[in-house]
Amino acid sequence: MWTYACVIFICASFSGFVDSEKMYSGYQLLSISKTLNKTQYDALVELQKRPRLDFWSEPSTMRTTDILVAPQDVSSVEVYLKNRNIDYLVSIADVKIAVEKDTKQRENRQGGMNWKQYHRLDVIYAWLEAQTHQNPRVVQVSNIGKSYENRPIKLVKISTGTYHRNPAIVIDAGIHAREWIAPATATYMMKQLLSVGLEDRDLIDSLDWYFIPVVNPDGYEYTHTEDRLWRKTRSKHSDEECIGVDANRNFDFHWGEAGTKEDACANTYPGPYPFSESEANATAGFLWTNRGRIKAYLTLHSYSQLFLTPYGYTEDLPDDYDDLHDLGVKAAKALEEVHGTEYEVGAPSHILYANSGSSRDWAKGVAEIQYPFTIELRDKGDSGFLLPASEILPTATETWEAVKVIGRKLIQDAHKTNRFGFLRYVGPIYSYSGSSQDWAREFADVKYSYTVELRDSGKKKFLLPPEDILDTGRETWEAVKVIARKIIDDRDT
Ligand SMILES: [Zn+2]
Numbered sequence: 335m336w337t338y339a340c341v342i343f344i345c346a347s348f349s350g351f352v353d354s355e356k357m358y359s360g361y362q363l364l365s366i367s368k369t370l371n372k373t374q375y376d377a378l379v380e381l382q383k384r385p386r387l388d389f390w391s392e393p394s395t396m397r398t399t400d401i402l403v404a405p406q407d408v409s410s411v412e413v414y415l416k417n418r419n420i421d422y423l424v425s426i427a428d429v430k431i432a433v434e435k436d437t438k439q440r441e442n443r444q445g446g447m448n449w450k451q452y453h454r455l456d457v458i459y460a461w462l463e464a465q466t467h468q469n470p471r472v473v474q475v476s477n478i479g480k481s482y483e484n485r486p487i488k489l490v491k492i493s494t495g496t497y498h499r500n501p502a503i504v505i506d507a508g509i510h511a512r513e514w515i516a517p518a519t520a521t522y523m524m525k526q527l528l529s530v531g532l533e534d535r536d537l538i539d540s541l542d543w544y545f546i547p548v549v550n551p552d553g554y555e556y557t558h559t560e561d562r563l564w565r566k567t568r569s570k571h572s573d574e575e576c577i578g579v580d581a582n583r584n585f586d587f588h589w590g591e592a593g594t595k596e597d598a599c600a601n602t603y604p605g606p607y608p609f610s611e612s613e614a615n616a617t618a619g620f621l622w623t624n625r626g627r628i629k630a631y632l633t634l635h636s637y638s639q640l641f642l643t644p645y646g647y648t649e650d651l652p653d654d655y656d657d658l659h660d661l662g663v664k665a666a667k668a669l670e671e672v673h674g675t676e677y678e679v680g681a682p683s684h685i686l687y688a689n690s691g692s693s694r695d696w697a698k699g700v701a702e703i704q705y706p707f708t709i710e711l712r713d714k715g716d717s718g719f720l721l722p723a724s725e726i727l728p729t730a731t732e733t734w735e736a737v738k739v740i741g742r743k744l745i746q747d748a749h750k751t752n753r754f755g756f757l758r759y760v761g762p763i764y765s766y767s768g769s770s771q772d773w774a775r776e777f778a779d780v781k782y783s784y785t786v787e788l789r790d791s792g793k794k795k796f797l798l799p800p801e802d803i804l805d806t807g808r809e810t811w812e813a814v815k816v817i818a819r820k821i822i823d824d825r826d827t
Pocket of ligand 1: 510635636
């Protein structure tokens with residue numbers, strides 16, 4: 335029986351590759367230059383209403399708009415663009431060839447995880463589990479939910495901190511199925527954290543890292559077996575003609591407003607209601623439960639080379655936009671120093687196009703996470719979603735430098751809030767662990783926890799004479815009264 339099941343599975347996978355190639359035979363990717371006037375922009379928005387056209391990037395007056403066009407539509411779309419004086423280039427002349435290259439890379443894959451190839455979900459998940467066995471004190475894997483087709487949505491925690499007192503950073507990837515570079519980059523970062531040298535040790539000692547490397551596992555698998563360019567989840571809601579929801583338009587914050595389409599067959603369909611998708615729900619649930627501790631939320635996408643801050647649903651900016659922008663610029667600069675890759679930083683409604691119901695907007699607007707960024711990875715449209723596997727390592731290494739800048743900013747911020755001010759007051763005499771004072775603070779949440787070392791300063795040491803008892807008692811009592819009154823004051827204010 336088992337053998338029989340395997341045979342079926344192999345056949346299904348194999349024919350899937352063939353279907354995927356066939357599906358894109360004769361498809362072209364057209365790139366429209368960004369110098370659009372308002373009339374031309376409106377014409378593109380109108381064009382978007384046609385069936386079969388897949389806008390890899392939304393119409394924008396600020397950057398190129400890429401459209402995947404089926405063979406039967408190529409000539410009519412070209413006429414449409416020419417009649418409106420809209421300049422365009424054919425950036426991929428036959429998408430089938432690009433998809434075939436992908437297929438070959440997958441067929442050549444040698445077992446195990448590496449960053450020279452894109453991997454199936456089972457390889458990624460097996461690698462995560464292996465990390466917990468190799469580093470059980472640093473890595474923890476758990477499930478935060480299940481996808482529509484019942485696949486686990488895995489969460490990985492990486493930290494040496496044993497207490498839940500570190501600031502936390504959350505990185506997710508793969509909410510859009512076809513953006514393969516995103517999970518590949520997320521897993522690379524995990525690998526780097528698990529092999530940090532002394533110079534980067536602060537990153538795992540002083541910060542808790544959480545990864546959701548494949549938010550939309552159903553869609554991700556579907557891109558490997560059936561349709562390389564699938565974007566959405568694989569859910570089927572009653573009364574709907576088409577499958578799938580754009581999970582990154584499904585979050586319950588200004589849901590269904592700008593940049594979404596009510597048509598269930600559209601690639602930006604926000605779903606029948608907010609959080610209809612278990613994938614969006616699981617991600618939000620984790621962010622919400624840990625919202626006090628999570629200081630940064632980075633959601634990895636492709637493509638366009640952008641650091642996007644909130645908000646997408648409005649042109650209004652968050653109050654602390656300057657801080658967000660400043661950190662984004664610093665991160666982008668660190669990224670550029672590696673291979674010279676340029677990223678732009680800003681709010682989507684200002685530098686891209688409006689979108690609503692995204693995880694990034696929700697993270698800021700509802701969970702009040704300080705630094706949420708959407709990172710649109712390589713490239714700028716030459717290969718788009720079909721980024722060659724040879725670009726995984728350069729993309730991942732440069733992005734990692736940017737993410738380290740954000741991580742270190744969180745560590746600095748945590749030091750500034752001086753959480754352990756009571757220890758600094760006397761200055762660290764020597765460091766020790768397992769004390770009642772630390773425990774009271776860390777586990778019992780005691781606000782004012784002091785070790786009071788009484789007389790004397792070292793002359794008689796433990797042999798303090800009895801005549802010192804009364805004076806020591808009296809003076810200490812005055813100190814304790816100050817603390818007691820502070821607690822009464824705190825209660826009354
Ligand atoms: Zn995306």
